[in-house]
Amino acid sequence: MDVVLAELVERGHGLVNRSVVEQVVPAWILQRACTTGELVRVLPEVFAAAHLLDEEGRRAYTSPLGRIGPDLGRRAVGAWIRERGALSHLTALDVWGLRAQLPGDLLHVSAPAGSGLRSWPGVRVHRRRHFSLTSPSVLVRQGLPVTTVERALVDSWPMLSPAERRTPMIRAVNDRLTTPERLRAALDGTTRVPGRAGLSTLLTRLAEGCRSPLEIWGHERVFTGPGMPSFQRQVRVRLGRRTVHLDLYAEPERVNIELDGATTHGDPRQREIDLRRDAQLAALGILVVRFAHRRLVREPETVRRETLAILASRRPR
Known part of the structure; x- marks a missing residue:
């Protein structure tokens, strides 16, 4: 050369x-x-x-772009669009660190209708009317123009399978990249979103304080309905030098319901941390009741009855 x-x-x-x-x-x-x-x-x-270029992927990938991997592929797209568009949809989710794309995955770009950009093997261009390439609609992240995290999440919702749709949304809120309110505003500003009803319900649960799929499941099937109090979710409590968040807190009864995910089961270190935390809360007069993922999912009615009985026992007679 x-x-x-x-x-x-x-x-x-x-x-x-x-x-x-x-x-x-x-x-x-x-x-x-x-x-x-x-x-x-x-x-x-x-x-x-x-x-x-990945030589082994010559047959697997239909375009040369798919053979250079997502990271280099995104940079190649950035060099191609040159201020005429921004990375969007699933590609933007990858840039925001919410869902990784794999080699050969289609890269996505959003561009104004008159940008002149057209889809190319390995790249899909979404042409949009009234699409602005300036802040706050488009930001620079990792040196590349990218749509906002809210726009990327809403745009990607119909592209993901029902089993994986909620994870990037929940992670974005937990990582404080966005808020349920900002996501709601992005959804309200979008006219056509396949699966809108499901997304709207998820945003409602996030606004109510649910912060994991298990909490959402429990909210919808166990911890609401007759006899259940209006639990406060993600209540901040100061324990010494650190702040903890209570999953479900019934303030009059001073009962905190904690939902332990499947990944925490059998982890001795996490168990020790939880026991220390529960003891500190007990010193403040707060009873911690923990339900494991397995019990919550397999025995929802039993968990519901136990919760109601515990709450009743804590009320003044």
């Missing part, structure tokens, strides 16, 4: 744009590197060093 071209590829960490190359070397040098197989065109005007 030409020395100058090789230096440009190295500076681009394996990628180079035609417009950059032709500022310093003749066009035929770039063409020769492609002919000899040293560079591969992965997008219009964007080329990648051939050694970065």
Whole structure:
């Protein structure tokens, strides 16, 4: 490969744009590197060093873009769109750290209707009217233009299977990347969202304080209805130098219901932490009652009866 071209590829960490190359070397040098197989065109005007392409994936992936992996693929798309669009949908979720894309997954871009961008093998362009490429609609993250986390979550909802839809939403709220209120505003500002009813229900549960699939399940099937108090969710309590959050707190009875997820079962270290926390809360007069994932899911009626009995025993006679 030409020395100058090789230096440009190295500076681009394996990628180079035609417009950059032709500022310093003749066009035929770039063409020769492609002919000899040293560079591969992965997008219009964007080329990648051939050694970065997955040779084993030659048959699995229909486009060269799919063979360079999601990280390099996103950078290639960023070099291609050049202020004409922003990474969006599932690709934006990856940039926000909420759901990783795999090699060969379709990369997504949102662009104004008149941007001139068109879908390409490995990239889907979503053209939108009145789409702004400036803040607050588009932000820069990891050096790439990306739609807001709220926009990415709402856009991705219908693309995900029902089994995995809720996880990125819950994680985004737990990681304080967004709030249920901001997500609701993004949904209200979107006219067509397949599965809107399910998303709306999830946002309601998040606004009520549910912070895990198990808490949502318990809220809908166990801890509501006749006899159940209006539990406060995610109540902040100061224990020494740290602050803890109570899953479900009945203030008049001073009872805290904790729902232990399946991943905590059998973890001795987590068990020790929980016991220490429960003892500190007991010193404040708060009774902690824990229900394991297995019991909550398999014996919901039994858990419900036990909860009602515990609450009744804590009320003044």
